[in-house]
Amino acid sequence: MDRDRAELFAAVYERLRDIAQNQLAHERAGHTLQATALVHEAWLKLGGQTPGGGDALDRGAFLAAAAESMRRILIDHARGKGREKRGGGRVRVPLDPLELAARQEPHDILALDEAIEQLAARDPRLAEIAKLRIYAGLSAAETGNVLGIHARTVRRDWQIAQAFLHRAVNASPQATSEEEPE
Amino acid sequence: MTLGPEAWERAKQLFHDAVQLAPSERETFLAGTGEGGALLDEVRALLDAHVEATEPADADPPEPGRPSRPRTPAASEPLLASPGAVIDRYRILQEIGEGGFGTVYMAEQLRPVRRKVAFKILKAGMDTRQVIARFEAEQQALALMDHHNIARVFDAGATVTGRPYFVMELVRGVQITDYCDSAKLDTRRRIELFLDVAAAIQHAHQKGIIHRDIKPSNVLVTLHDGVPVPKVIDFGIAKATDHRLTEKTLFTEFRQLVGTPEYMAPEQAEMSGLDVDTRADVYSLGVLLYELLSGSKPFELKDSLQKGYDAVLRQIREIDPPPPSTRVDTAGRDVAALAERHGSDPHRLRTALRGDLDRVVMKALAKDRNRRYETVNGLAADLRRYLADEPVSAGPPTLRYRLGKLARRHRTVATVALAVFVSLVLGLGVALWQAEEAHAQAQRADQRSQEASEARALAERREAEVRSLLDRAQLAETEARDALAAEQQARREAEGLRLSAQAIALADEDPDTALRLAIEGAARAPGDDANNALYTALQRHYLLDTLHGHDAASRQLTVSASGRHAISADDSRLTIVWDLEERRALHRFEDHEQEMTAVGFLDRETLCWSASMDGTVRLRALADGSERGTWKTGSGIVWARSMATDDAVCVWTVDGRLLVGSPADADAAREVLRVEHPRRSAEVVGRRVVLLDGSSRLHVVDLGGEALPRVLALEDRDPPGYYNVHLWYQQSVEVDASGRYALVRTRSGDLFLVDLDGPSIRRRVVGSDARPGFCAGQALAPSGRWVFALRRSIPGSEMVGEILDAHSGTSVHRLGTNRDFDVRGPAWFARDSNLLITTNGPRLSLWDVGSGARVGSLANDPHGHHALRFVPGSDRFVTAGHSGGIDLWDPTPFESSRALTERSRADGGANLTRVSADGRLAIHQAPRTPERPGTEPPRLLLDLQSDRALAEIAPDLPGHCDVRFSADGLLLFVSAGDGSGSRVIETASRRVLGEPSPPGEFWDAARFTPDGRCLVARTGKEFVAYDLDRRRELGRVPVTWQLPAALSPDGRRLARTDGASRTVTVFDLARGEELHRIQHNALTFDAGYTPDGRYLCTVANDTGMRIHDAATFDTLAVGRVPTADYMELAFAPASDRVAVRCAAEILLFEVPSGRRLARWADPEVDYRACSFAPAGESLTVVDADGRVVHYPLDPLAYARSRIQEPLSAALMDRYDLGTPAERAARAEAQRAELASTRALIADALALYRGNELQKALHQLDRAASLRRNLGDQFHVLRAVVLTRLATEGAHDDPDQR
Known part of the structure; x- marks a missing residue:
């Protein structure tokens, strides 16, 4: 089972990386990419490889793998850009990693990742929910399906996870100067 | 923690x-x-x-690098608007009210005039940018509203915290309901007051504005000299805030009520996306009237509110309110108080309401808008009938009611007519039988003569009755048929007027649909309103077509030199060649292996090529798409262009080689230069190639020339701090059309203008030694004269988009701030016109380079446009969109031009002393300078299109001169103020045709006859008519008033405008006697003959313009004209139209009927001249900004030429068109269509499961051909099928197994 998951992960990761990198490389700043669209595209491409046409892949497992893949892709992307300090004061950091990527704010992607790590340390289930919602762009109901919990619970937990992440991301110590460099 | x-x-x-x-x-x-x-x-x-x-996302997300503003915590928001605070140019004085959507303050406007205004700040939770965008879209229309019962909306904007605000005329009044109660108005006076409100709303509807939020708090009553004057406030705000009844607008998260749903029409409450039209305001007015008359609202929604949103919706949509009169009964103990507030007693009040008023109110409140009054006027007319004790149209279901309805509902008409007819036929049958019987009796009683004669008499009587019955039957049938036809016609016209109004309202938002609606409107109800709707929609109809073919974002785009073809490539490496004239794809290629770099044409458009990062350039024949060669450069191509020699392509590769070659003969390719760090920033002009490398060095290569490649190093420095990280300032280079000047942006955001031929001129246009330029967007005009730059001039300030003089770097026009432009977005100058186009998200803004004015704003692709290319020789351009669509635009839907070009712009057009009525020619003369008294600056005849001075006019005439063009611009009359002479000059040849004035006489106010053979001018004391052919005077008439006179086309009669004596006097010139005085009731302004001489038009300060028979002087028609700012009359060559130009509007009338055909009015525009095209097909209008617009006189035909396909069934449904039978047929057709597409998709799914992919795809394509909007299931299935077909390839195709 673990081997299956690892293989699945590898396949999803590779596919998503291709799609996402292609998108990120060409995307003009200001255009928000849709995590859902990327994941959906990967699903179609992977799903297409199994003859028979049915849902050969376990959609839940796929989505979990997709979320984790997206996270790694974006972090790689951000690390690749370097970890420079971001200027400006308190910018509201959106919890949409692709928007962050498109805005070329590597700091924010890494900050978001750190925040999720912090959350995982505090409450693994909240972190799991956050990854699926943020990186795979899943709805509450889809997240519930993947994790086997009720959508209502997802919504409840998401509220608190969102608050936690928002605080963690925006409380980063980097926010200091607002001077324009001369 | x-x-x-x-x-x-x-x-x-x-x-x-x-x-x-x-x-x-x-x-x-x-x-x-x-x-x-x-x-x-x-x-x-x-x-x-x-x-x-x-919290709702901030309306404008901080763009990278832009200093983010500190977020003020929600709790401190009100502090911002506390008294004394200054927001933009308004100082807050005090709070005067609070509503569901925001807080209203009294404020003082500080600039440009000081005045008190009402300042409304909306609550948080709205998308500020959208609100303001919607408001701006409506602003034009709002500006047209001018009614003393409407409070004007002046301005809108956003506070520092990003909340939208509106600035309105300050109305110090009380809510209309409160006023009526406190003043104890009786029912009649309440209705009279309400009629003023209705008139205001009707006025707005005529201007295409729907209020959408009429309620007592938006109707305030002020007293003027003791007379109550209601004012409707908040026009345009409901639309801007997208006022809709949703869970969110109704309740806060905690079920606290915020909205006022009681006044909302059911169709507004429904979220069905049905368009709200003027009938929604009729409903809201109905609620207001209900409340004014009965003291209560039709619904008390309190109960259902507690049950939630759905209950509210149901109440609004389904439950009919009780008639107003019953509210008097249910008022219970309060009835006496209620009656007292209405200045009445309970019984009288009940009686007053019962019957007609009940029915009028209930008709306005009908759930189905088709059953409401069609217009506010209808409602008002019924109320007026009530006040005048006439039967109302919303009558009871009695015979009178049914007869009344006869005029409205043709089905009823038919039924009534049939009933009448049937009864007549029955009567006829009986009578015939009786007559027969009588005849038979007569025969039987032949012998009994007494009986016989009686019977015969009876028979005759019966026969007479039969005949009369027959006549009546026929009459009834004809009447019924006429009534039916009239009814259908009336319905059609009403529908047409509604469509025209909807078209005007929609014109800014969706010009395409607006134009379709306007066409339908004009087809149903031609006339003034329909034409206005057509012109309004046409004026904004910029998008000619969208060419579909790319599914991925298309980024590479080239338009051929002839403008006939275009070639584009997208992210999925699909290349398409387009025929722009036939608007279709010619060829599609998909054979590059990596990302596309560029596309282009060669060899007089017989060939096209595509270049890619895969290192190849592929060449194909345009005629048949056949391959003509592939050039493998061996390294990825980052940039490529066609050479001006039209036989070779110039490419720059990843490894730094600049190669010139032809794919047709790849062996002949040669390496011209090797430049490290290729950057995609290069340009080719003529035979010159300019490359900018990664180290800010400019490489200039003149191919075919002797000169060696040159390298110009530009001073570069590292951008400060984080700009580096953000790749803020990408380097780029642009070259002007002459190839002499290059505009370079360096990494630090400095802009340099480099003279490529000069020794070493590189002027820094933006930026200085001390600090970098922070330029984040730029463009160089092809003329090399202007630069567009988006830059930050002061650290920490907003970025400013400006047009700069390229050579001095001085700012010529400030266009806007970074809210108006995409930071780092592209910008394009047109080559053949004065346009600059910039991007802002999905919108393209069009600027006039001459005046710096924004002349248009367009958008089609919601995700923006990547590339833009002008169609050579025109204003038209093509864009490639993120969604793949190739859009074809025409930013000047009416053939038009900008007349005031460089020379005239220098002095703001002030020295254009005369412009010919066709906008082609002008006289330019600077004012006399005090330094050199006595010397006259030269009078130049300018060709405005080319901005060339054609000649100096009559340089021998000294001093001040009067200059006049003939209506067709072919002749020019010049006369010297000192009486030393005059000239008639042919403008084309500048030949002097005559010198009419005798020595010592100064002629001015000259007017030519249409054929240019005669002219009439004014001396100090007389009007002189002069025949230019025979070179002799035709006669003189004394001047009574200093106004120009009109000469009949044959030169025989002269019409003199007498001004204060209220007459126009017509003289026979040959006999020198007065023929007739046309009497007006006020000051007369002008007179003019039609070119055929049959009609004489006179303009006076009473009714406006009158059309007279020129022979009999009978008044044939009257056309209303706002005479206060009357300027001139212009006649169509065929004498069937006259245009009346006033300062701010132009009216077009039919001659001799006087029917108004169109009206152009724009308070912003100062109309300077107007004339008809020689064949009379268009009206040319010149305004003070130098814009020359040619309005087609048959706008319907013109609109139809722009839009081929008719209104779709979906739109017909959306706008509620056609008879009930037609609607039912459409619905049936749609159901059938839906059923068959569903069946096809289901079939495709089954085939897919059975692994028959090709067949499945076929079914899906059939479904797609049936219906445009298909659901997710279709798209997912199609994507899956296509993916599997692509991945499995032919060897898995079950059909081949």
Whole structure:
């Protein structure tokens, strides 16, 4: 089972990386990419490889793998850009990693990742929910399906996870100067 | 602050509980839990973060690099608007009200005039940018509203915290309901007051504005000299805020009511996307009237509100309110008080309401808008009938009611007519039988003569009755048929007027649909309104077509030199060649292996090529798409262009080689240069190639020339701080059309203008030694004269988009701030016109380079446009969109031009002393300078199109001169103020045709006859008519008033405008006698003959313009004209139209009927001249900004030529068109279509499961051909099928197994 998951992960990761990198490389700043669209595209491409046409892949497992893949892709992307300090004061950091990527704010992607790590340390289930919602762009109901919990619970937990992440991301110590460099 | 696992669980629980509460209650709740400090701190922190995180997203997300503004915590918002605070140019004085959507303050406008205004700040939770965009879209229309019962909306904007605000005329009044009650107005006076409100709303509807939020708090009553004057406020705001009844607008999260749904029409409450039209305002007015008359609202929604949103919806949509009169009964104990407030007693009040008023109100409140009054006028007319004791149209179901309805509903007409007819036929049958019987009796009683004669008499009587019955039957049938036809015609016309109004309202938002609606409107009800709608929609109809073919974002685009073809490539490496004239794809290629770099044409458009990062350039024949060669450069291509020699392509490769070659003969390719760090920033002009490398060095290569490649190093420096990280300032280079000047942006955001031929001129246009230029967007005009730059001029300030003089770097026009432009977005100058196009998200803004004015704003692709290319020789351009569509635009839908070009712009057009009526020619003369008294600056004849001075006019005439063009611009009359002479000059040849004035006489106010053979001018004392052919005077008439006279086309009669004596006097010139005086009731302004001489038009300050028979002087028609700012008359060559130009509007009338055909009015525009095209097909209008617009006189035909396909069935449904039978047929057709597409998709799914992919795809394509909007199932299935077909390839195709 673990081997299956690892293989699945590898396949999803590779596919998503291709799609996402292609998108990120060409995307003009200001255009928000849709995590859902990327994941959906990967699903179609992977799903297409199994003859028979049915849902050969376990959609839940796929989505979990997709979320984790997206996270790694974006972090790689951000690390690749370097970890420079971001200027400006308190910018509201959106919890949409692709928007962050498109805005070329590597700091924010890494900050978001750190925040999720912090959350995982505090409450693994909240972190799991956050990854699926943020990186795979899943709805509450889809997240519930993947994790086997009720959508209502997802919504409840998401509220608190969102608050936690928002605080963690925006409380980063980097926010200091607002001077324009001369 | 680290909590243990248990404490964390507890904290989560408390968070969940607290978050359900209103923010204000949370603290009390937390304090009451008895938990410890650290845990509660954690919960509080999370709750704060929750509030921040779930607050509506900021309207404009901080763009990278732009200094973000500090977010003010929600709690301190009101402080911003506290008295004394200054927002933009308004100082807040005091709060005067608070509503569901915001707070209203009295404020003082500081600039440009000081005045008190009402300042409304909307509550948080709206998308500020959208609100303002919607408001701006409506602003034009709002500006046209001018009614003393409407409070004007002046301005809109955003506060520092990003909340939208509106600035309105300050109305110091009380709510209309409160006023009526406190003044104890009786029913009649309430209705009279209400009629003023209705008139205001009707006025707005005529201007295409729907209020959408009429309620007592938006109708304020002020007293003027003791007379109550209602004012309707908040026009345009409901639309801007997208006022709709949703769960969110109705309740806060905690079920607190915010909206006022009682006044909302059912179709507004429904979220069906049905368009709200003027009938929604009729409904809201109905509610207002109900409340004014009965003292209560039709619904008390309090009960259903507690049951929630759905209950409210149901109440609004389904439950009919009780008639107003019954409210007097149900008022119970309060009835006496109610009656007293209405200045009446309970009985009288009940009687007053019962019957007609009940029915009028209930008709306005009909759930189905088709059953309401069609217009506010209808409602008002019924109320006026009530006041005049006439039967109302909303009559009871009696015979009178049915006869009344006869005029409205043709089905009823038919029924009534049939009934009448049937009864007549029956009567006829009986009578015939009786007559027969009588005849038979007569025969039987032949012998009995007595009886016989009686019977015969009876028979005759019966026969007479039969004949009369027959006549009546025929009459009834004809009447019924006429009534039916009239009814159908009336319905059609009403529908047409509604469509025209809707077209005007929609014109800014969706010009395409607006134009389609206007076409339908004009087909149903031709006339003034329909033409206005057509012109309005046409004026904004910029998008000619969208060419579909790309599914991925298309980024590479080239338009051929002839403008006939275009070639584009997208992210999925699909290349398409287009025929722009036939608007279709010619060829599609998909054979590059990597990302596309560029596309282009060669060899007089017989060939096209595509270049890619895969290192190849592929060449194909345009005629048949056949391959003509592939050039493998061996390294990825980052940039490529066609050479001006038209036989070779110039490419720059990843490894730095600049190669010139032809794919047709790849061996002949040669390496011209090797430049490291290729950047995609290069340009080719003529035979010159200019490359900018990664180290800011400019490489200039003149191919075929002797000169060696040159390298110009530009001073470069590292951009400061984080700009580097953000790749803020990408380097780029642009070259002007002459190839002499290059505009370079360096990494530090400095802009350099480099003279490529000069020794070493590189002027820094933006930026200085001391500090970098922070330029984040630029373009160089092809003329090399202008630069567009988006730059930050002062550190920390907003970025400013400007047009700069390329050579001096001085700012010529400030266009806007970074809110108006995409930072780092592209910009394009047109080569053949004065246009600059910039991007802002999905919108393209069009600027006139001459005046710096924004002349248009367009958008089609919601995700923006990547590339833009002008069609050579025109204003038209093509864009490639992120969604793949190739859009074809025409930003000047009416053939038009900008007349005031460089020379005239220098002095703002002030020295253009005369412009010919066709806008082609002008006289330019600078004012006399005090330094050189006596010397006259030269009078130049300018060709405005080319901006060339054609000649100096009559240089021998000294001093001040009067200059006049003939109506067709072919002749020019010049006369010297000192009486030393005059000339008639042919403008084309500048030949002097005559010198009419005798020595010593100064002629002015000259007017030519249409054929240019005669002219009439004014001396100090007389009007002189002069025959230019025979070179002799035709006669003189004394001047009574200093106004120009009109000469009949044959030169025989002269019409003199007598001004204050209120007459126009017509003289026979040959006999020198007065023929007739046309009497007006006020000051006369002007007179003019039609070119055929049959009609004489006179203009006076009473009714406006009158059309007379020129021979009999009978008044044939009257055309209303706003005479206060009357300027001139212009006649169509065929004499069938006259245009009346006033300062701010132009009216077009039919001659001799006087029917108004169109009206152009724009308070912003100062109309300077107008004339008809020689064949009379268009009206040319010149305004003070130098814009020359040719309006087609048959706008319907013109609109149809732009839009081929008719209104779709979906749109017909959306706009409620056609007879009930037609609607039913459409619905049936749609159902059938839906059923068959569903069947096809189901079939495709089955085939897909059976692995028959090709067949499945076929079924899906058939479904797609049937219906445009297909659901997700279709798209997912199609994507899956296509993916599998692509991945499995032919060897898996089950059909081949």
